[in-house]
Amino acid sequence: MLKPKTEVDIYIGKFLNNRYLIKDLIGKGGMGRVYLAEDAAKGGTLVAVKILMLSLGTQQISQRFAREVFIGAQLGRKSKNIVRVLSYGVDDKTPFYVMEYLLGKNLKQILKIQPLTTAKFLDICQQICLGLQCAHQGISLKGEIYPIVHRDIKPENIFMIEDANQGEIVKILDFGIAKFLTERSGMTLTDSFIGSLPYCSPEHMEGRKLLDVRSDIYSLGVLMFEMLTGKHPFQTQSNSFGTWYQAHRFQIPPTFEEVNSQIQVPQELQKLVMKCLAKEVSDRPQNISQILEKLEQVKHQFNDHSWQAASLVQLVPVTSVSEKECLQKTWPKNKPIAPIGFPHLLHTTQGTVATIWAMLPQEEISKFLNKTHGTEFIAKMNIYPMLLWVTVLCDAQLSLTRWLSYFLDLKDQKGQKIVRVLADTGYYHLLFFALEEPTRCTHVMTLTFTASQRQQLADYLTINQKSNELISPEQAKNILKAEYEKVKLEIRQNLAIDSQSEKAGFKEWMSKIFERFLQLLIRN
Structure with a gap:
């Protein structure tokens, strides 16, 4: 039985203008095809090359093409919301132009x-x-x-x-090119x-x-x-x-x-x-x-x-009952006595509640009680359905900040259930265990979500049902860790600046800090 012939792409593996090595086809449409390429003149930097499906038959048309590409290049320099055009050329009368390579989705x-x-x-x-x-x-x-x-x-x-x-x-892609193609001479x-x-x-x-x-x-x-x-x-x-x-x-x-x-x-x-x-x-x-x-x-x-x-x-139900139940909990025997933390779904008389169990020095715990705290989620759902759940604790003078972070893999049933409980209840309990007396929970703090955060969690669960896994779980963790570290640095800098400028009015000051915090963390 004869197998159907596969189309051979004549551009893959080819050098355009002795500079751009075409690596792969990444998109095609009515105007032409877009390829991933390496810029040999810039050490193999990745670029996107769009090859138009037409021939520049005359010098006049070639000049018009150059003019429109020039226009697109100027716009990309003026606005961050327009793709940057880097260069252009002609290969055997076929025009192409080079753009910044964008990683994302249309x-x-x-x-x-x-x-x-x-x-x-x-x-x-x-x-x-x-x-x-x-x-x-x-x-x-x-x-x-x-x-x-x-x-x-x-x-x-x-x-x-x-x-x-x-x-x-x-x-925005393809500025100027539609006009050039429309205005080619000799066409009906x-x-x-x-x-x-x-x-x-x-x-x-x-x-x-x-x-x-x-x-x-x-x-x-x-x-x-x-x-x-x-x-x-x-x-x-x-x-x-x-x-x-x-x-x-x-x-x-x-x-x-x-x-x-x-x-x-x-x-x-x-x-x-x-x-x-x-x-x-x-x-x-x-x-x-x-x-x-x-x-x-x-x-x-x-x-x-x-x-x-x-x-x-009222987004959050009364939690005094479940908080009392948390105080009865003991540190798991299979966990080390060390400054660590882990998420856990706790079954209480009020239903299933999401919790974080954290073991810290007693002096540190006392500084965090009734002080500032914040919660955010970092995600890259377009490449892998995983969240980095971040809780930040600060003392009043900002001499101590503790970052608690945990990965929730939405391809895993446990991760899905935790996110679902967080979205449904709108809060979670933070259980403190002291290193000096590690057996029994010493204090409980309840952290709540805003309405938009609960909607965000619900959206993650919906997206997860249709999302693709473009990378492995470990690769996703590495990407989220890198984004997390970038955010932490900026948060520390902002906290230090505001600490010096506003010692009075602590409550108002912290609201500003966490407004900035929400803006800095990755949104999805």
């Missing part, structure tokens, strides 16, 4: 495995808008300011990466149309040459609708150009309730999305700044509402 991949919460949506959407705002404001070329319209905003062109210091960063509208039909504005599909920023705003509206509902605002029976044009030009998008009656999206946000989806350009927001202003208003309202809900709702 928005399409993310939407497939998890819905976006309102808070997550606001963060991602604000970053997309900041990138678009930078492009729409334009760049200087030969003394003239040129506003840049993307023309191909879609989930595949929105890339998410993790940064140890800044958290999740959004990068049907031949030269470049764009993703489900996200194109009506005027873009009509072939208007002078597209302005409001075309990108329409595409952004489609994207926002999909991010909030999980569904596209328009339904078509085929994927043809004509069918999509009819939808964008004449079909009225459904309301959020019609898509999902259970959906909870602020009304102001719903109105903003619908305004972006207006058929006529004059009815849409006229610039990205107007969208950013509205997103900021919604963000403030959302945060205020979340704070009020957290302060009015």
Whole structure:
């Protein structure tokens, strides 16, 4: 029996411009293919190379390609939310350009495995808008300011990466290239149309040459609708150009309730999305700044509402009974008498409670009682479903800080159960055992979660059901350890600075410390 022939990629293993060694294919689409490559001129630094599926037949087209790549490179230097273009070239009349290599996922991949919460949506959407705002404001070329319209905003062109210091960063891909491909000479509208039909504005599909920023705003509206509902605002029976044009030009998008009656999206946000989806350009927001202003208003309202809900709702049941039960516990015989700690699910008369058992010197324990504490979770769910559960204890003068950290593998039943109990109860007990008298629990401290932290834990469990294991558990632990060490250093520096500047008003001071603490730790 004959086996089907596998396609041979002519670029893998090839040097482009005697500099970029193509290693592997990492993506492909209508415009071309993206490869992982090594930059020989920079010691094998990894880069991404996009090879366009067309031939530069004339000098004029080659110059236009160089101009658009130059524009993309300028934008990447101006905004952290636009991918950096490093270089470009032509291989046997086939153009390519070189970008920074990004490790993460695009928005399409993310939407497939998890819905976006309102808070997550606001963060991602604000970053997309900041990138678009930078492009729409334009760049200087030969003394003239040129506003840049993307023309191909879609989930595949929105890339998410993790940064140890800044958290999740959004990068917009392919600036300038859609315009170059569309404007190649000698093409009809049907031949030269470049764009993703489900996200194109009506005027873009009509072939208007002078597209302005409001075309990108329409595409952004489609994207926002999909991010909030999980569904596209328009339904078509085929994927043809004509069918999509009819939808964008004449079909009225459904309301959020019609898509999902259970959906909870602020009304102001719903109105903003619908305004972006207006058929006529004059009815849409006229610039990205107007969208950013509205997103900021919604963000403030959302945060205020979340704070009020957290302060009015009793998130944690009375724990005095389970605390008394904890005081009856004895140190396990199979654990060494040493400054160590471990997580444990404890079965009490109030149900199963998550606990941490910590053995410390008695003097240290006394400094931590009724003092400052905080809890966070560090995760990289996009590469492996594992959490690093961190508890931080400080004394009033910050002369002593104790960091308690434990790995919770969500591929393991025990790890899953601990996270589920933490999410369901909203608190855990910290049991102290003194090195000097190690047998019996001497003190119990109850640490609680915010509403957003409980939601975060619940989200981790949902994501775990659909996540892929791209690395081994040990590799995941090493990555989380590295992120943890970076955070610890910054926390120590901030604690030292604030300790010198604010000795009075300790309660207010510590609230500032832990507000900063939450911002610094890795968000997922």
